[in-house]
Amino acid sequence: PEAKALGLGRSLFERLTEEGSAFISSTLSSSQLTQYSRAVGNARHADAIRSLGSILWIRYERFDSSQDLEESTLLLREATSLFPESDPGRVKALTSLSCALMSRFCRHARIDDIDQSIQLCQQALAFLPERHVDRPAALDIYAGALVDRFQTTSDAEDLSAAIQCYRTVLTRRSVGHAKRDNTLNNLALALFLQYERKGPSDRQLYLREAIELQREVISLRPPGHPNRGSSLSNLSNMVFNSLLLFICFFGL
Numbered sequence: 001p002e003a004k005a006l007g008l009g010r011s012l013f014e015r016l017t018e019e020g021s022a023f024i025s026s027t028l029s030s031s032q033l034t035q036y037s038r039a040v041g042n043a044r045h046a047d048a049i050r051s052l053g054s055i056l057w058i059r060y061e062r063f064d065s066s067q068d069l070e071e072s073t074l075l076l077r078e079a080t081s082l083f084p085e086s087d088p089g090r091v092k093a094l095t096s097l098s099c100a101l102m103s104r105f106c107r108h109a110r111i112d113d114i115d116q117s118i119q120l121c122q123q124a125l126a127f128l129p130e131r132h133v134d135r136p137a138a139l140d141i142y143a144g145a146l147v148d149r150f151q152t153t154s155d156a157e158d159l160s161a162a163i164q165c166y167r168t169v170l171t172r173r174s175v176g177h178a179k180r181d182n183t184l185n186n187l188a189l190a191l192f193l194q195y196e197r198k199g200p201s202d203r204q205l206y207l208r209e210a211i212e213l214q215r216e217v218i219s220l221r222p223p224g225h226p227n228r229g230s231s232l233s234n235l236s237n238m239v240f241n242s243l244l245l246f247i248c249f250f251g252l
Contacts, residue, residue, distance in 0.1 A: 046082035094124040181220040188213035
């Protein structure tokens, strides 16, 4: 029975790795997946737990099951404790747990979740040198968490730090990069938030840059792109605010 469970666990882990979210959407329950993944064995146990936690988070994002979110959070916490501190897998577990906690913050608005999410990103970034291939993705997650906290606490330092992170990520995602549109969009939205909180003297600069970036986003999201509609809506809102500034300035 033990050998059978171990073989089943290895088979499960391989399918998780190869098929990802397509497999996690199957009829197997989360508890069964967890049980099988723990049969993988010590050598791959931590990575199996991390993979399962990450894929449960993906399933939560698709199907909005609170059980998936809670199990994902628990598994990713376990994974971070299982990896040696210097193991590259621990960095992935830290950022994955940060994402799960961000999702839980968006669902329940508990400030402890977003605080922990930010701290986990900081820990992950401490292990990623400036030119490390995984650093832009970690910075992107970190910036997203800072924006989420800003929208709750209105802490200007969080928003400024997020904008700087997005600018740094953008330098690593030059023209032609598959995720350039996402980074441009995130930076544009953060700049628009900065525009909304700034005084009349300098707010126009943030709005102008946000509009410019959002136009580039739309150029990278042609008709048929799943996010083109939201980008057009964002641009429309920004241009409308620009028109309001013009009207106020000339007293029309």
